[in-house]
Amino acid sequence: MENWHTYLTGASKERQQERRGRWLTSLALLVIGALVVTILLFLIAKGVRLFTTGEGKLTEFFFSPTWAPGAGVFGAAPMIVTSLIVTVVAGLIGLPFALAVALAVTEILPPVAKKLLQPVIELLVGIPSVVYGLVGLTVIVPAVRQLVGGTGFGLVAAVGVLYLMIMPTMTSMAIEALQAVPKQQRQASAGLGATRWQTIHRVVLPAARGGILTAMIFGMARAFGEALAVQMVIGNAAIMPTSLQSSAATLTSVLTTGMGNTIMGTAANDALWALALVLLAMSLLFNLGMRLVTKKG
Amino acid sequence: MNEIALAVQNVAVAYGEKPVVTDVNMEFPAHQITALIGASGSGKSTLLRSLNRMNDEIATVTGQINFHGVDINRPETNVYRVRQQIGMVFQQPTPFPMSIYENVIYGLRLRGEKDRTVLDQRVEASLKQAALWEEVKDRLQTSAQALSGGQQQRLCIARTLATQPEIILMDEPTSALDPISTNQIEATLAQLKEQFTIIIVTHNMQQASRISDWTAYFEQGKLVEFKPTDQLFMNPSEQRTADYLSGKFG
Amino acid sequence: MQKAEKQDRLATGLILGLAGIAALIVISLVAYLLITGLPHVSWHFLTSSASAFTSGGGIFDQLFNSFYLVILTLAVAVPLALGAAIYLSEYAPQNGWTNALRLAIEVLSSLPSIVIGLFGYLVFVLRWGLDFSLLAGALALTIINLPLLTRACETALQQVPALQRQAGLGLGMPKWQVTLKIVLPQALPGILTGAILSAGRIFGEAAALIYTAGQSTVNVDYTNWNPFAPTSFLNPMRPAETLAVHIWKVNTEGLIPDAAAVSSGAAAVLILTILIFNLSARGLGNYLARRLRK
Ligand SMILES: Nc1ncnc2c1ncn2[C@@H]1O[C@H](COP(=O)(O)OP(=O)(O)O)[C@@H](O)[C@H]1O
Ligand SMILES: [Mg+2]
Numbered sequence: 001m002e003n004w005h006t007y008l009t010g011a012s013k014e015r016q017q018e019r020r021g022r023w024l025t026s027l028a029l030l031v032i033g034a035l036v037v038t039i040l041l042f043l044i045a046k047g048v049r050l051f052t053t054g055e056g057k058l059t060e061f062f063f064s065p066t067w068a069p070g071a072g073v074f075g076a077a078p079m080i081v082t083s084l085i086v087t088v089v090a091g092l093i094g095l096p097f098a099l100a101v102a103l104a105v106t107e108i109l110p111p112v113a114k115k116l117l118q119p120v121i122e123l124l125v126g127i128p129s130v131v132y133g134l135v136g137l138t139v140i141v142p143a144v145r146q147l148v149g150g151t152g153f154g155l156v157a158a159v160g161v162l163y164l165m166i167m168p169t170m171t172s173m174a175i176e177a178l179q180a181v182p183k184q185q186r187q188a189s190a191g192l193g194a195t196r197w198q199t200i201h202r203v204v205l206p207a208a209r210g211g212i213l214t215a216m217i218f219g220m221a222r223a224f225g226e227a228l229a230v231q232m233v234i235g236n237a238a239i240m241p242t243s244l245q246s247s248a249a250t251l252t253s254v255l256t257t258g259m260g261n262t263i264m265g266t267a268a269n270d271a272l273w274a275l276a277l278v279l280l281a282m283s284l285l286f287n288l289g290m291r292l293v294t295k296k297g
Numbered sequence: 298m299n300e301i302a303l304a305v306q307n308v309a310v311a312y313g314e315k316p317v318v319t320d321v322n323m324e325f326p327a328h329q330i331t332a333l334i335g336a337s338g339s340g341k342s343t344l345l346r347s348l349n350r351m352n353d354e355i356a357t358v359t360g361q362i363n364f365h366g367v368d369i370n371r372p373e374t375n376v377y378r379v380r381q382q383i384g385m386v387f388q389q390p391t392p393f394p395m396s397i398y399e400n401v402i403y404g405l406r407l408r409g410e411k412d413r414t415v416l417d418q419r420v421e422a423s424l425k426q427a428a429l430w431e432e433v434k435d436r437l438q439t440s441a442q443a444l445s446g447g448q449q450q451r452l453c454i455a456r457t458l459a460t461q462p463e464i465i466l467m468d469e470p471t472s473a474l475d476p477i478s479t480n481q482i483e484a485t486l487a488q489l490k491e492q493f494t495i496i497i498v499t500h501n502m503q504q505a506s507r508i509s510d511w512t513a514y515f516e517q518g519k520l521v522e523f524k525p526t527d528q529l530f531m532n533p534s535e536q537r538t539a540d541y542l543s544g545k546f547g
Numbered sequence: 548m549q550k551a552e553k554q555d556r557l558a559t560g561l562i563l564g565l566a567g568i569a570a571l572i573v574i575s576l577v578a579y580l581l582i583t584g585l586p587h588v589s590w591h592f593l594t595s596s597a598s599a600f601t602s603g604g605g606i607f608d609q610l611f612n613s614f615y616l617v618i619l620t621l622a623v624a625v626p627l628a629l630g631a632a633i634y635l636s637e638y639a640p641q642n643g644w645t646n647a648l649r650l651a652i653e654v655l656s657s658l659p660s661i662v663i664g665l666f667g668y669l670v671f672v673l674r675w676g677l678d679f680s681l682l683a684g685a686l687a688l689t690i691i692n693l694p695l696l697t698r699a700c701e702t703a704l705q706q707v708p709a710l711q712r713q714a715g716l717g718l719g720m721p722k723w724q725v726t727l728k729i730v731l732p733q734a735l736p737g738i739l740t741g742a743i744l745s746a747g748r749i750f751g752e753a754a755a756l757i758y759t760a761g762q763s764t765v766n767v768d769y770t771n772w773n774p775f776a777p778t779s780f781l782n783p784m785r786p787a788e789t790l791a792v793h794i795w796k797v798n799t800e801g802l803i804p805d806a807a808a809v810s811s812g813a814a815a816v817l818i819l820t821i822l823i824f825n826l827s828a829r830g831l832g833n834y835l836a837r838r839l840r841k
Contacts, residue, residue, distance in 0.1 A: 004365035007378060013409075014377035014721040021723025022638055028630025029639075029648055032693055036651040039658070039666050039690070046669065100565030108559060119825070124573060126744075126821045128751025130794045131814045135576060137798055138583070138807065164576065167569065195555035225659025227754040228795050252661050252754075259665065259758060264673070276665055280658065287657035351716060381719035391714035393729055394839050404718040407728070453714070460718060 040280075046270070047277025050074065055267035061274060067238040067254075069268035076251075076275055078240040083224055083250040083282075085241065086155060086234075090162035091220040094170050098219075099212065102174035107200055114175075121175075124168035133229030136161035141233055144245075153235035154247045161229050166219035173218060177211020178204060213293045221286035225279065227252035251279045302327035302464055302494040303348065303383075308360035308370070310343050310352065310518075317343050317356070318518045325464075325511075330486060330495045332505035332526065335515035336541070341498040342468050344515070348496065349383035349466060350376040364464075381408075384462035388469045390449035392441035397433050400441045400452055404460035419459050426492075427455035428485045447478020451485065458489075465489070467497040471504070483508050502542065506530050514538045577818075584815025587808045593816070597764070597793065602805035606813050608764045611780065612681070612787040613820075616760065617746045619685035619783060624692050625742055631693075632700030637726050656694030663690050664755035672759060679786040684760025691755055692745045699741025703734040736835035743828035747821045753791035761786035762796050790817055 064075025145152030235247025262269040310318040424430040598604030667687030715725035774781040
């Protein structure tokens with residue numbers, strides 16, 4: 001090696017490869033980042049048009065109970081309220097069941113139960129939401145009709161479908177949360193003479209509280225954003241619900257049915273994009289809630 | 298005095314704000330084994346990793362590291378070529394999940410060597426130098442991860458030898474191994490210094506005295522004493538070195 | 548003491564009772580879907596086209612479209628997600644930019660698929676003029692799957708021991724080579740598992756597709772292998788109704804008299820396919836991991 005300086009500081013194939021690799025992968029990440037920014041910008045730009053053109057007013061949008069795009073009245077309150085009701089009720093009913101299964105599997109039943117159940121839960125998590133919608137349409141709606149009367153379509157059926165849909169996800173996340181509690185803590189508690197329930201109640205559940213709450217919020221976020229399954233069973237009447245039997249419409253179901261029937265640029269279409277923006281904002285809020293809960297632990 | 302393979306001037310290393318090695322000056326003689334000893338946490342590995350730029354992105358290294366008259370601790374240095382000339386063997390054996398043969402010629406292949414006879418020759422020569430050839434010559438195509446820990450470590454040495462570096466850095470290469478494997482590797486090192494310059498970190502003083510020509514003693518990130526091994530062990534000039542050697546710590 | 552034990556028995560009973568009810572609901576759900584669906588699944592059902600107004604139609608086109616969409620989506624999503632994951636796992640410095648990009652991926656994962664579908668409609672279908680097409684659908688599904696895929700790839704890369712990377716770097720390899728030749732092969736089982744699970748999600752997605760890939764299938768020619776020909780089954784520019792969208796559509800439009808039979812049959816096929824995806828993800832992951840260790 002005559003000229004060490006050139007050799008040790010000069011260009012080489014490796015340097016080129018390294019530069020190219022770094023460039024290529026950072027490009028992929030930047031594309032994703034740019035995509036997210038674009039999505040947010042587009043949806044915000046479209047979403048505020050209703051108000052910037054003067055066709056709709058913010059107060060009317062959030063507080064008026066009348067959604068009559070044909071007549072130029074854009075009150076989104078019925079959909080916002082309905083979306084929140086079905087989500088919260090499904091989450092509240094789902095949680096005890098999800099928690100019970102998770103506790104049974106991690107604390108009570110022998111390990112073989114978990115081995116058997118895990119693939120089943122995985123499959124249920126993977127079942128597409130239209131299939132849950134189909135079950136709603138063919139089982140839940142007729143059942144509601146029998147039991148409660150009316151058409152069967154409406155809030156109850158929507159809650160039923162969403163409950164079925166989010167339970168598997170909530171269960172599997174609750175199992176993870178419970179399993180993250182160290183074994184030693186349980187043994188220590190049992191060693192002090194605590195019964196199983198006392199251990200669960202005083203040690204395991206408090207330690208897993210953050211994870212369980214996250215599971216619930218995650219399930220509710222999914223329910224809030226679900227479109228087709230809800231649209232199939234809720235009856236699609238954009239009115240403020242008066243009882244649990246009444247037909248109603250969520251943000252997502254109105255978007256699903258409406259977007260194809262309105263013309264771009266019209267006030268009726270802009271109103272739909274405003275609903276989409278509300279949906280987007282709510283999803284981000286759910287995500288924020290989950291982050292806060294996880295951070296607190 | 299010997300020829301100098303690597304000269305370190307005013308080298309200091311810090312992890313973030315925390316200085317770990319301070320003001321080290323030393324010259325590593327060529328074709329010799331130099332041992333770096335000192336209590337755990339005294340910065341031996343940190344210094345060693347700086348010598349072939351393995352601390353890039355992990356720590357800030359200042360000062361000069363001269364190799365063939367070139368300061369390789371500068372931003373314009375081609376670190377890949379530096380590491381090809383100054384190879385490294387780690388504490389834990391790290392065979393790649395592929396055959397023994399492929400492991401040995403890994404570096405060569407990436408540099409574009411395709412000639413089968415060259416590759417075959419290099420595999421045999423490197424494995425012989427690492428004293429592993431007899432044990433594996435009949436199963437070169439089997440997985441390297443099926444070898445014993447000692448064999449794996451010798452394979453990693455062979456893998457480094459196959460790239461034909463000038464200097465080999467070793468960070469406690471035997472501390473994860475049993476005594477028999479340790480003996481085999483120590484015997485191997487004695488052979489290797491004909492061809493390579495070896496810098497080895499060890500926390501085992503007996504090992505340093507058995508295998509090295511030169512020994513450097515470190516304490517809290519500072520080079521305390523650097524001498525031919527027999528002089529350092531028989532006749533340390535620093536009280537701190539003497540205390541460490543006789544087991545009186547702190 | 549007595550009281551605590553009583554409480555324990557009561558609570559255990561309650562938990563097991565609730566869990567039992569949940570299990571019963573779930574088991575009857577799956578059983579119901581299979582019992583009502585499977586009788587309708589015949590060779591004829593799988594291999595003939597859907598009919599518009601009469602009964603007796605099949606699901607061949609929808610089934611093909613679903614699989615083709617899986618392939619198209621993964622072809623775009625996997626390279627993108629893997630690239631981003633490699634950057635995040637191997638190169639990304641610890642700074643604000645990296646955190647912002649991680650946050651962006653997190654935000655993306657929280658968007659409902661109908662919202663992504665509407666974005667796709669706005670941008671891919673209308674603005675880019677792709678019309679209702681497989682390509683527009685694939686792009687929308689790519690967006691939906693990027694967060695999960697990226698996370699799966701990053702986790703798989705992170706599971707490769709740091710020592711393997713060190714060894715590669717110590718031989719003078721650039722990080723890019725270390726990543727491609729040493730890290731990636733060992734991360735492959737995890738990456739493949741993630742991709743297959745994504746495939747299952749793509750297969751069942753409907754909300755993001757009704758306004759991107761469309762709700763109709765034009766007559767396609769399954770003998771024309773030229774993807775640029777307008778009638779070719781491989782043409783990514785044609786509108787394509789998938790199996791999941793089909794289930795939704797026959798039930799909301801109700802134009803065919805045997806909607807219930809067709810949709811329950813289609814649902815059974817959907818579930819079985821996803822079951823196969825799940826099982827093969829698990830099986831392939833295990834197989835590759837074992838082969839790597841050998
Ligand atoms: N990657 C790192 N980041 C921060 N501190 C480190 C890192 N590696 C080592 N250190 C610290 O640097 C000091 C010296 O470590 P090291 O060089 O490994 O010592 P030795 O090899 O002599 O045992 C120790 O205090 C150790 O905790
Ligand atoms: Mg060390």
